Amino acid sequence: MSRQLSYAKAILEATDQAMGLSPDVIVLGQLVDTQSGIFGTTTGLVKKYGPERVQDFPVSENLMTATAMGAALTGLRPVLCHQRLDFMVYSLDAIVNWLGLWRFKSNMKSAMPVTIRTIVGKGWGQGPQHSKNLQAWFAHIPGIQVAVPATAYDAKGLMLEAILGETPTIFVEGRGLYSMTDEVPEQPYRVRFGQAVVRREGKDATVVAIGLMVPLALRAAALLDKEGISIEVVDPRTLSPLDRKTICDSAFKTRRLVVADGTWHSFGAAGEIVTSVVENLGDKLKSKPVRVTLPDSHTPMSSALEPKYYPDENDIVAAVRQTLK
Amino acid sequence: MELSHRTITQIGHYRDMDLTGTAPDTLLKLYFQMLRLRRTEEALHQEYHPADEMRCPIHFCIGQEAIPAALSLHVRPDDFIFSHHRSHGYYFAKGSPLRELFAEIYGKATGASGGKAGSQDISHSDTNFYSGAILAGAVSIAVGAAFGFKHKRTKQVSISGFGEGCTDEGAFWEAMNYAGKQKLPVLFVCENNRYATFSDQLKRQADDNVSARVRPFGVRATQIFGNDTVLAHRTIGAEIERLRNGDGPALIEAYTYRWNSHVGPEDDSANAYRQPGEMEFWKANCPIVLLGEKLRAAGLLTDALSARYEAEVAAEVAANFKFAKESPFPTDTHWRQMNYADASPLADRLLGVATRGAGFDQYQDEAKLGPY
Ligand SMILES: Cc1ncc(C[n+]2csc(CCOP(=O)(O)OP(=O)(O)O)c2C)c(N)n1
Ligand SMILES: [Mg+2]
Numbered sequence: 001m002s003r004q005l006s007y008a009k010a011i012l013e014a015t016d017q018a019m020g021l022s023p024d025v026i027v028l029g030q031l032v033d034t035q036s037g038i039f040g041t042t043t044g045l046v047k048k049y050g051p052e053r054v055q056d057f058p059v060s061e062n063l064m065t066a067t068a069m070g071a072a073l074t075g076l077r078p079v080l081c082h083q084r085l086d087f088m089v090y091s092l093d094a095i096v097n098w099l100g101l102w103r104f105k106s107n108m109k110s111a112m113p114v115t116i117r118t119i120v121g122k123g124w125g126q127g128p129q130h131s132k133n134l135q136a137w138f139a140h141i142p143g144i145q146v147a148v149p150a151t152a153y154d155a156k157g158l159m160l161e162a163i164l165g166e167t168p169t170i171f172v173e174g175r176g177l178y179s180m181t182d183e184v185p186e187q188p189y190r191v192r193f194g195q196a197v198v199r200r201e202g203k204d205a206t207v208v209a210i211g212l213m214v215p216l217a218l219r220a221a222a223l224l225d226k227e228g229i230s231i232e233v234v235d236p237r238t239l240s241p242l243d244r245k246t247i248c249d250s251a252f253k254t255r256r257l258v259v260a261d262g263t264w265h266s267f268g269a270a271g272e273i274v275t276s277v278v279e280n281l282g283d284k285l286k287s288k289p290v291r292v293t294l295p296d297s298h299t300p301m302s303s304a305l306e307p308k309y310y311p312d313e314n315d316i317v318a319a320v321r322q323t324l325k
Numbered sequence: 326m327e328l329s330h331r332t333i334t335q336i337g338h339y340r341d342m343d344l345t346g347t348a349p350d351t352l353l354k355l356y357f358q359m360l361r362l363r364r365t366e367e368a369l370h371q372e373y374h375p376a377d378e379m380r381c382p383i384h385f386c387i388g389q390e391a392i393p394a395a396l397s398l399h400v401r402p403d404d405f406i407f408s409h410h411r412s413h414g415y416y417f418a419k420g421s422p423l424r425e426l427f428a429e430i431y432g433k434a435t436g437a438s439g440g441k442a443g444s445q446d447i448s449h450s451d452t453n454f455y456s457g458a459i460l461a462g463a464v465s466i467a468v469g470a471a472f473g474f475k476h477k478r479t480k481q482v483s484i485s486g487f488g489e490g491c492t493d494e495g496a497f498w499e500a501m502n503y504a505g506k507q508k509l510p511v512l513f514v515c516e517n518n519r520y521a522t523f524s525d526q527l528k529r530q531a532d533d534n535v536s537a538r539v540r541p542f543g544v545r546a547t548q549i550f551g552n553d554t555v556l557a558h559r560t561i562g563a564e565i566e567r568l569r570n571g572d573g574p575a576l577i578e579a580y581t582y583r584w585n586s587h588v589g590p591e592d593d594s595a596n597a598y599r600q601p602g603e604m605e606f607w608k609a610n611c612p613i614v615l616l617g618e619k620l621r622a623a624g625l626l627t628d629a630l631s632a633r634y635e636a637e638v639a640a641e642v643a644a645n646f647k648f649a650k651e652s653p654f655p656t657d658t659h660w661r662q663m664n665y666a667d668a669s670p671l672a673d674r675l676l677g678v679a680t681r682g683a684g685f686d687q688y689q690d691e692a693k694l695g696p697y
Binding site for chain 2: 021022026052057058060062063066067068069070071072073074075076093094097098101103104105106107108109110111142143145160161164165166167188189190192193194195196238241242243244245246248252280281284
């Protein structure tokens with residue numbers, strides 16, 4: 001029987017294995033050394049590796065990121081956890097003005113292999129300050145990789161790749177994915193950045209889905225399948241680098257494109273992906289591409305508004321229908 | 326007595342320099358180092374216009390040679406220095422090659438950062454020197470390096486050089502809190518030259534010192550008359566020794582003065598930000614003059630030796646200019662490689678080699694898509 005593991009446990013396992021493989025791997029973050037361990041993603045690490053390698057940090061997000069960066073210069077491989085992406089925004093200076101350009105600025109002689117995990121909240125009234133996904137900001141910055149794993153398998157492989165690789169990485173984790181399970185090998189393995197995957201083959205339309213939208217796109221595909229509409233679901237897995245070729249190949253095959261991205265509509269990853277396809281094969285598409293995103297609005301707390309704010313599989317179904325019209 | 330820029334000019338001529346306990350050859354080295362830095366900066370300042378071949382902002386450090394000279398005799402090759410925008414003194418203090426500083430400013434491929442960074446962002450990783458122009462950002466990274474040294478139980482020290490203006494930033498205080506709490510081996514060197522660009526510290530802060538306010542964070546702090554190079558050398562030496570033995574962190578606040586404009590050789594006096602009599606006081610108390618007087622009185626510095634030093638420094642400066650001017654400009658336009666590492670040696674070794682993601686080769690204009 002293949003082994004099933006949750007997304008949260010896959011992150012924990014990857015971190016654990018990286019720490020076992022290299023004594024330089026350390027974990028920093030508020031409350032990473034507690035039993036609850038950031039929704040179970042760091043639980044038990046402090047017991048296994050000790051408080052020097054698994055350290056709590058003051059509520060100083062900017063310094064935390066910078067500390068990891070300086071520590072990386074001494075040969076350590078820090079893994080940071082920000083419990084919410086919203087908190088991590090305090091560390092934008094460290095990320096935008098230093099981390100991203102360290103390699104460039106040092107003429108490729110110095111590297112800061114830092115892995116920054118950041119969690120995007122969703123539901124139960126997280127509201128406007130606990131649910132933001134600013135993945136596109138980070139993907140916009142040269143010198144930083146951005147992972148958006150949608151499955152436990154990818155979470156583990158991309159995490160190991162990030163921690164033991166040489167490029168600073170921002171790891172965007174959807175809180176809503178944590179309990180989802182997937183087949184995950186026990187052995188450590190790599191998922192390379194910039195390698196999209198076709199999650200489901202189809203011929204009538206391509207749905208490129210990012211992070212939390214991947215399971216929704218697969219549900220939409222199942223619904224449409226009942227009507228004889230076959231859609232191909234592509235998961236980019238990383239936004240930077242972005243595997244434009246797999247995306248374009250799929251769009252060329254189906255000639256129709258929907259991009260489902262659970263972040264704000266304007267200036268986001270969905271826009272970048274649509275542009276990449278249009279630039280390469282816009283004249284081959286049979287209909288206009290459609291984006292399924294959040295509205296350009298902050299997140300409402302009320303449970304009455306949340307379902308209206310977040311797109312679901314029906315929105316993806318509707319978008320596919322629009323491309324088929 | 327607490328030092329303050331408000332009252333410091335009342336000192337008149339500084340007479341407290343004490344040579345006792347500092348070896349004669351160390352004193353001469355301090356003098357020589359200051360002279361090297363002074364003549365280097367003067368030459369760059371002089372050459373900047375109208376030649377216009379140094380096409381980047383430069384924050385000259387003329388008048389502030391004492392701290393770099395003192396540091397230069399204490400830092401070890403494996404210590405790290407992280408500097409702010411006024412970087413030349415710290416680059417010099419780390420013993421990083423000056424000709425690569427010149428070449429960097431000229432935007433040449435042989436520059437310390439391959440001509441990509443310039444004066445205010447220069448780094449020289451072979452000698453563990455880094456800088457950056459965003460105030461306080463490098464202070465935080467220096468704390469991180471100290472974290473690494475403590476974690477690995479090395480005796481290395483992380484040195485963070487900045488001005489009092491940097492302490493306006495919130496990031497600075499996060500760094501104090503954490504360094505103090507964790508007792509990290511980091512030496513904060515604050516050259517308090519009163520001004521951040523054209524703004525007096527008292528326009529920005531309630532008091533004109535930094536030391537009194539870092540102490541409650543658990544950071545040991547010492548104020549010194551920053552143009553007393555011998556005192557600076559003694560203080561820095563003692564602090565670095567304590568840091569190597571796990572007794573950190575420490576801050577040294579050196580009261581000093583910038584003689585030139587904030588940036589570049591252009592005159593910024595129209596902003597009338599300096600106090601009357603201030604420049605005269607500090608020039609009269611030039612760190613090189615103060616030490617030179619003492620060395621001459623002690624019979625250590627003679628006219629002949631002084632002339633020899635000058636000749637040596639002039640030759641070095643000329644050679645650095647020649648190197649920079651004759652070096653080629655960079656031509657490399659492999660933007661992806663400049664920003665992203667291709668290789669992943671550690672992951673290859675620990676996880677096995679795996680084909681690189683196709684997306685790597687689709688970097689912007691290198692895209693290998695289609696034809697469709
Ligand atoms: C975050 C940030 N804000 C503003 C500036 C613009 N700036 C450059 S130098 C400077 C003044 C710095 O003063 P200080 O730290 O005392 O160093 P000094 O120039 O006096 O050596 C300012 C405000 C900057 N570089 N970074
Ligand atoms: Mg200043």
